[in-house]
Structure formats: C-alpha cells, structure tokens
Amino acid sequence: MMQIRGWLAVVRKELTIYFGTPIFYITGFFFLLLAGYFFYTNVVYYSIISFQAAQQASNPQIAAQLNPLQMVFRPLFAILAIILLFLVPFITMRLLAEEKRSGTAELLFTYPLTDWAVIAGKFGAALLLYLILLAFTVSYPLVLGQIIRLDWGALGAGYLGLVLLGAACLSLGLFASSLTENQIVAGVVAFALLLLFWIIGWVQELGAGDLGRIFQSLSLMEHFENFTKGVIDTRDLVYCLSFIYFFLFLTKRQLESRRWRA
Amino acid sequence: MQTMIEAQDLTKYYGPQLAVSRLDFEVAAGEIVGFLGPNGAGKTTTLKILAGFLAPSAGTARINGYDCVTDSLAVRRSLGYVPENVAIYPDLTVTQFLRFAARAKGVSAKAETGEVDRVVGACGLEEVRGKLAAALSKGFRQRLGLAQALINQPPLLIMDEPTIGLDPSQIVEIRQLIKNLEGDHTVMLSSHILPEVSQLCHRVIIINRGQIVASDTPENLSRQLGHGSRVLLTVAGPDEQVRAALAAVSGVNRALGQGEGKYLVEADSGVELRPQLARVVVERGWQLLELKSQEFTLEEVFINLVTEEES
Numbered sequence: 001m002m003q004i005r006g007w008l009a010v011v012r013k014e015l016t017i018y019f020g021t022p023i024f025y026i027t028g029f030f031f032l033l034l035a036g037y038f039f040y041t042n043v044v045y046y047s048i049i050s051f052q053a054a055q056q057a058s059n060p061q062i063a064a065q066l067n068p069l070q071m072v073f074r075p076l077f078a079i080l081a082i083i084l085l086f087l088v089p090f091i092t093m094r095l096l097a098e099e100k101r102s103g104t105a106e107l108l109f110t111y112p113l114t115d116w117a118v119i120a121g122k123f124g125a126a127l128l129l130y131l132i133l134l135a136f137t138v139s140y141p142l143v144l145g146q147i148i149r150l151d152w153g154a155l156g157a158g159y160l161g162l163v164l165l166g167a168a169c170l171s172l173g174l175f176a177s178s179l180t181e182n183q184i185v186a187g188v189v190a191f192a193l194l195l196l197f198w199i200i201g202w203v204q205e206l207g208a209g210d211l212g213r214i215f216q217s218l219s220l221m222e223h224f225e226n227f228t229k230g231v232i233d234t235r236d237l238v239y240c241l242s243f244i245y246f247f248l249f250l251t252k253r254q255l256e257s258r259r260w261r262a
Numbered sequence: 263m264q265t266m267i268e269a270q271d272l273t274k275y276y277g278p279q280l281a282v283s284r285l286d287f288e289v290a291a292g293e294i295v296g297f298l299g300p301n302g303a304g305k306t307t308t309l310k311i312l313a314g315f316l317a318p319s320a321g322t323a324r325i326n327g328y329d330c331v332t333d334s335l336a337v338r339r340s341l342g343y344v345p346e347n348v349a350i351y352p353d354l355t356v357t358q359f360l361r362f363a364a365r366a367k368g369v370s371a372k373a374e375t376g377e378v379d380r381v382v383g384a385c386g387l388e389e390v391r392g393k394l395a396a397a398l399s400k401g402f403r404q405r406l407g408l409a410q411a412l413i414n415q416p417p418l419l420i421m422d423e424p425t426i427g428l429d430p431s432q433i434v435e436i437r438q439l440i441k442n443l444e445g446d447h448t449v450m451l452s453s454h455i456l457p458e459v460s461q462l463c464h465r466v467i468i469i470n471r472g473q474i475v476a477s478d479t480p481e482n483l484s485r486q487l488g489h490g491s492r493v494l495l496t497v498a499g500p501d502e503q504v505r506a507a508l509a510a511v512s513g514v515n516r517a518l519g520q521g522e523g524k525y526l527v528e529a530d531s532g533v534e535l536r537p538q539l540a541r542v543v544v545e546r547g548w549q550l551l552e553l554k555s556q557e558f559t560l561e562e563v564f565i566n567l568v569t570e571e572e573s
Binding site: 103 | 339354368
C-alpha cells in the first residue's frame with residue numbers, strides 16, 4: 001500500500017516536471033504537426049485514387065486496395081512508429097540521468113521507496129505523457145469516420161500496437177537514462193538502441209538463414225506490423241510485454257549496482 | 263540510553279581505492295554529533311552508507327536497530343538526509359517538492375498538508391512557498407533541503423555540510439534551525455568548519471583518511487589534545503625585557519611576543535602559571551593590563567591530529 005503511494009508520488013512528480021517545463025509542449029507540438037501532416041496527405045492521396053477508380057471502375061486491382069485502413073491508417077501508423085523512434089529519446093533521456101547529475105538521486109534513493117516504485121513511477125509518467133499525445137491522434141479516425149465507414153476493430157488493433165510499441169521504446173529509453181548522468185549520452189544511446197531493434201530484421205532479407213530469422217523475430221518493426229494490419233497475435237503481445245519487462249528489469253539492476261559501486 | 267547509530271568495522275572501497283576503513287562508532291538517541299575531517303577524509307561516504315544510499319564493502323551499520331543493507335527501507339523510514347550541495351528539483355515549487363517528499367515518505371493523504379505546513383514554518387520558508395526551487399537563494403535552498411529531511415519527523419537526521427557556501431548570517435540561521443532540533447531528533451552532521459561543530463555538537467568524531475582519529479566532547483578534545491596550557495598577557499613595559507622575564511618563570515616552555523604589548527606564554531598541561539606571571543610583572547613595576555588563560559581551539563586540535571597522522 002505504501003509503495004503504491006510512493007509510486008504515485010513519483011508519477012505525479014514526473015508529470016509535474018513534464019508539464020512544468022517545455023518538454024511536453026515542444027514534443028507534443030512537433031509530434032502532432034507531423035502526424036497531422038501525414039494524415040492529411042494520406043487522406044488527399046486516398047481521395048485522388050478513389051476518384052480515379054470511380055472513373056475507371058473496370059480496374060478491379062485498384063478497387064480491391066481501396067479501403068481507408070490500407071491506404072490511410074496503415075501508412076499513418078508506420079509513420080507514427082518512426083516518429084516515435086525520434087521522440088522517445090527526448091521523453092526519457094532526463095528521467096534518471098538528470099536525477100544523478102543534479103544530485104537529487106541521493107534524495108530519491110534515501111526516501112523509503114523501493115527501486116521498483118521509482119522505476120514504475122518514471123515509466124508510468126512517460127507512458128502517460130505518450131498516451132496523451134496519442135489520444136490527440138484519435139481525432140483523425142473520428143473525423144474521417146463521419147464521412148466514410150471505418151473498420152474500428154482493425155483501427156483498435158493498430159492503436160494497441162502503437163501503445164505497446166511506445167511502451168517498449170520508453171522502457172528502453174529509461175534504461176539508457178539509467179546508464180549515465182549525461183542527458184545527451186542517454187538520448188543518443190536510446191536512439192541508437194531503438195534504431196538497432198528497428199532494423200535488426202533486415203538481415204533476413206540478405207539471406208542470413210536461421211540466425212537471420214532469430215534477428216527478425218527480435219525486431220520491433222516486425223511485431224508492430226501485424227498490429228497495423230489489424231491482427232492481434234499472441235506472439236506479438238508476448239514479445240512487446242517481455243521487451244518492456246526486460247528493459248525495466250535491466251534498469252533495476254543498473255540502479256542496484258550503483259549502491260555497490262560509487 | 264537507546265543507540266541510534268551503530269557502525270561496526272565499516273569499510274568502503276571505490277574500486278581499488280579505500281575510502282573508509284574499519285570505522286567503529288555509536289551515536290546515542292538525542293545526541294548531536296559532529297563528523298569532522300579534511301576534504302576527502304571519508305565523511306560523505308560514511309554518511310551516504312548510513313543513509314542507505316551506498317552499501318558498505320565490509321562491516322555493518324545499524325540505524326534505530328535496522329541494518330542499513332538488509333533492512334534498507336526501514337532504515338530510510340527512520341531518517342531524514344540532507345545531501346551535500348543541497349539537492350533540489352529545480353522545476354518544482356517549494357510546496358510541490360515538499361508534497362512529493364511527504365508522499366514518498368508515506369505521510370497519509372490527510373496529514374500531508376499539515377506536515378508540509380509544519381516544516382515550512384519550522385524552516386522559515388513561508389515567503390517562498392510558491393517559488394520554483396531554481397529561483398531560490400542559496401540560503402533558502404539549504405532550508406528547503408532541511409525541510410524535506412524533517413518531513414514525517416524522522417528520529418535521525420543526517421546532514422552533509424549543512425552550512426557550506428552560505429554567508430555568515432545564513433550560517434547563523436541554519437545553525438539555529440539545527441539547534442532547535444535538539445531533544446526531538448538525533449543529528450549527525452559533517453563539517454570542516456570547526457567553530458560550528460564546537461557550538462552545535464555534544465560530541466565530535468574526527469576522521470582522517472578514512473579512519474577515526476578522535477571522538478569526544480569539544481571541550482575534552484581541546485583539553486586533552488591541546489598539548490599544554492596557555493596564558494595570554496597584555497603588559498605595558500619594555501618589550502624585550504618583558505618577554506625575557508616571562509620566559510624565565512619556572513615551568514614556562516615558551517614566551518612569544520605578539521606585538522602591542524601582548525604575550526603568549528605556553529607551559530605543560532596542568533601547570534597553573536597565572537599567579538607567578540602576575541607577580542613577576544608587578545614586581546618589575548610594569549602595568550598588567552590583561553591576564554587570561556587560553557584554551558586550544560578545536561581548529562588547533564584538528565590540525566595537531568591531522569598532522570600527527572601524516573608525520
């Protein structure tokens with residue numbers, strides 16, 4: 001009970017700092033600017049194609065592709081995922097690095113909070129911030145849904161994918177922040193690791209055999225793609241949740257080791 | 263009397279470097295203890311171990327009966343810690359910061375506001391409550407550091423150099439704040455400012471190169487380790503003759519002229535020189551303007567101890 005209160009205390013503190021400084025407003029502004037731009041261009045493209053298809057109704061190939069999930073939201077989700085790659089390091093880099101640099105780690109870790117309460121608090125705050133940003137983009141299907149019919153189930157799967165992908169990236173970012181007291185270093189490490197987990201599946205295309213298949217199944221992009229198709233696969237769920245737990249666990253180990261070193 | 267801090271064989275290595283070596287000490291509940299030593303002596307390391315921030319490489323430390331490593335949470339519940347160079351969250355206001363501290367320390371939601379008000383009052387932070395911590399002056403930051411430590415009334419307070427970097431009037435204020443804690447809290451504070459320690463503390467532990475070199479009350483330390491007794495005289499008379507006459511008194515080891523008719527006379531400890539010195543001056547027909555015995559300051563004791571260690 002007491003640890004839950006401690007966890008909530010950390011969440012509230014982090015959110016106060018996020019909302020009290022420009023971090024949230026700047027990342028939010030650019031995230032929504034880019035998301036809005038891509039949504040708009042996708043919709044415009046979709047309407048041009050459907051206009052053309054209506055004129056030459058005899059072309060069944062184009063007609064089969066004409067559904068808003070395929071042409072508007074799948075590309076949008078893919079773009080949002082790439083924006084995440086750039087956004088997450090900015091959200092997570094200060095979480096633990098700044099505490100160490102400013103010396104407040106000495107306060108935080110001498111308060112009667114377990115390491116888990118601190119980690120879950122910081123992770124929870126970053127995730128909430130991300131969910132708020134993501135919630136703004138829900139207005140896109142809501143608006144589009146007024147005009148055309150949408151497959152809400154498939155859209156829901158896509159959003160679940162974005163939430164899980166975001167959480168996975170944030171857990172990795174938090175871990176990177178625990179490694180150093182320099183925010184820039186934390187940001188660069190987070191970005192590099194995320195990029196690695198993004199593209200690690202590409203080796204499969206080089207014909208790398210079994211090893212390639214292992215790499216591919218480690219790839220974030222690989223597992224995310226199923227969600228954007230509207231498919232919720234247990235394998236992808238298990239992958240994302242293990243990814244999150246793994247990096248939060250590494251963060252905890254990293255914090256523990258601080259007690260024994262210096 | 264109940265023991266608040268109990269350190270046994272406390273040892274800490276940073277990599278191959280020995281920072282603290284086999285420290286043994288106890289602090290009773292209610293005591294104010296000064297932890298004294300030159301920079302790099304191991305003060306901060308020891309305090310960090312006691313506060314549960316670092317784990318010792320060997321040995322044990324118990325706070326309020328709980329082990330600092332195995333019962334870390336219970337230890338952290340019993341203490342308030344003021345780190346060196348006061349750590350504060352610059353992006354939180356004073357009230358936000360203290361509310362966070364209260365929640366983190368498990369103060370109930372009902373008692374939270376009252377507890378924050380209490381420490382704000384005790385530390386004189388009323389006028390800056392709504393300000394961002396980043397905008398506070400050094401003196402207020404130090405008070406804020408103390409305020410967060412006082413939240414939830416911990417029986418033990420550990421302060422690392424609480425007055426460092428403050429101006430003289432701020433130092434007096436902080437010292438008064440600490441003095442006010444006497445009775446309700448056990449306080450362990452580190453410092454290298456000796457007058458501060460001798461004014462505040464019941465007992466002083468002097469540490470050098472990771473080892474305890476002395477532990478006693480400030481008065482006892484200056485008496486025992488002062489290497490003899492000293493008398494200060496002010497005499498109106500011919501300079502060189504006065505100095506020679508004082509040096510000739512039996513039992514005097516040394517007589518030093520300090521200018522403007524002041525002389526410092528040193529003897530072995532326990533020898534009472536004042537009557538003889540007064541007689542000599544008066545017999546010669548000089549005027550005795552001042553005569554007083556002078557105690558060794560903690561500063562001199564400290565330098566003696568530290569240099570003895572090194573030689």
